[in-house]
Amino acid sequence: MAASIEVLADIETRRRPVGDALKDWGLSHRFAGSGDRAAIGNIVYDVLRRKRSLAWRLDDPSPRALVFGAVLDSSGLDEKGLALALEGDRFAPEMISADDLAGYRTREIAQAPDAVRADVPDWIGPHLAEAFGEDWVEEAAALGERPPLDMRANTLRADRDKVARALEPFAPQPSPIAPQGLRIAPIAGDGRHPNVQVEAGFQKGWFEIQDEGSQIVAALTGVAPGEQVLDYCAGAGGKTLALAAAMENTGQIHAYDSDRQRLAPIHERLKRAEVRNVQVHAPRDDLSEHRGRMDLVLVDAPCTGTGTWRRRPDAKWRLSEQALERRVVEQREALAGAAAFVKPGGRLAYVTCSLLPAENEAQVEAFLTAQPDFALLDVAATWATVFPEAPPAFLSRPHKEGTTLTLTPRTSGTDGFFLALFTRR
Incomplete structure (x- = not known):
């Protein structure tokens, strides 16, 4: 959480892409393992996907408040559970106060302005309303969810069943529509998608990563x-x-x-x-x-x-x-x-x-x-x-x-x- 706050502050101050900020953090903190980096990335991306709605619920747009809101949303912990998890860790940020969390507990997102519920800049709202009519807020909000990892079997080298067997430890499922598609479900909690590009099947050209x-x-x-x-x-x-x-x-x-x-x-x-x-x-x-x-x-x-x-x-x-x-x-x-x-x-x-x-x-x-x-x-x-x-x-x-x-x-x-x-x- 402390690292995520640091990365988000860097993005906000220097107006730089999230990938660059995360990469620089990793280079300057080489002690962090791959699991740590994945967890940090999840928090940062969750915040960026739902920055406006989190800030509205907490009445605070600061990186620190947004990180606490995103973690409470995704971890399954309540305030007491999160405070207990942070207790005694000298690297952890200080637990957010009960007063600061009052809005998070009581403010109903349904009462927020449309662009806040959609988690988009105000100027984008009319464009999306033109595209989707009355459903534009729901369509935009769906862009704030974690995505799956999609792949396409390269039929010049393999079929979908062969790729699925090669990736069996990661439990890929056939894509709902594309006949050669495979899908690994969106990340849950602080997990991470497998790096399928190091798999032998990818190196042999059996599949490509493609939405x-x-x-x-x-x-x-x-x-x-x-x-x-x-x-x-x-x-x-x-x-x-x-x-x-x-x-x-x-x-x-x-x-x-x-x-x-x-x-x-x-x-x-x-x-x-x-x-x-x-x-x-x-x-x-x-x-x-x-x-x-x-x-x-x-x-x-x-x-x-x-x-x-x-x-x-x-x-x-x-x-x-x-x-x-x-x-x-x-x-x-x-x-x-x-x-x-x-x-x-x-x-x-x-x-x-x-x-x-x-x-x-x-x-x-x-x-x-x-x-x-x-x-x-x-x-x-x-x-x-x-x-x-x-x-x-x-x-x-x-x-x-x-x-x-x-x-x-x-x-x-x-x-x-x-x-x-x-x-x-």
Whole structure:
């Protein structure tokens, strides 16, 4: 708890990412074991996920108060039990007073303002209300829960049952929707997820760490063996790998990104997964020969990442309206650039890990206005074809002749993702 208070104060003072603050703390406190570091990380992330609601209940936004509130919430201890646990430990913070805890005991979160119950900055509230209507507070609050650890079996090297057997000590379960997905339940108490990347199965390329929502949107693109595909914002290659497996290592995927640093990890990942149908293009490469020739172009657009706040809760407190405006411009440019590569009858998939309409539905409308030779497909209807045994665990909106699809922690148990699928007339 003392270390968590220290880390949170560092984040608040220096406005730095939580990962950097935790790493620096670990480097300067090398005596701390892996269990200690995991417990500290859990507390810090719990605070960041529910910072506003904890501060409102305690009537105190200080790191010390927030840590006590988060620990009381997650540990199962009451005030007396926590005081007893801290008693006699010279490193422990002094127990918070009964007066300071009065609000924690008596204040009903249901009486708090909407943005407090949602645990988001005030300015985000109207954007989420536009996205989800009356359910926006509940949708946002679900982003404050601990996430599971999701993986995708790489069918080029193994099937899901084989991966499950290899990871049996960690009790992975089949994902609810994605047919090659496996899930390890969210962390309970001060536990931690296993480091599956050191497992032999991972080193052999049998599976990748990938949120189930990302697996779902990759499958809904309808990619098929033998196709010509351009992953226009490939980044580290998570969706590239999923597409390659679905294509059974046939056809050709061109993986491109405008940022060389984002693209760097893809080479090692392709090698480990034994993917042979991907050609990686550096930012300065000339792609003009591929214009108008692609069966599928995937635009996994740069975005605010609001759908990933379960895993990156510090990002929601750093996000600004100016950053949103910049992302909207970048997305519009990426869509316009990618459209030129789609052949007649081909598909253009627009994906974000955002839940904000300015990055999603508004971009669809703007694109259709600017590109009259494209039409929006009914991706919600595609769900039943791709996932015939899964319930329709998504939100959908009609746009002219087609629909868009949104996944959220509340509706699908995944990170937040948005998908629009266009076809070139």
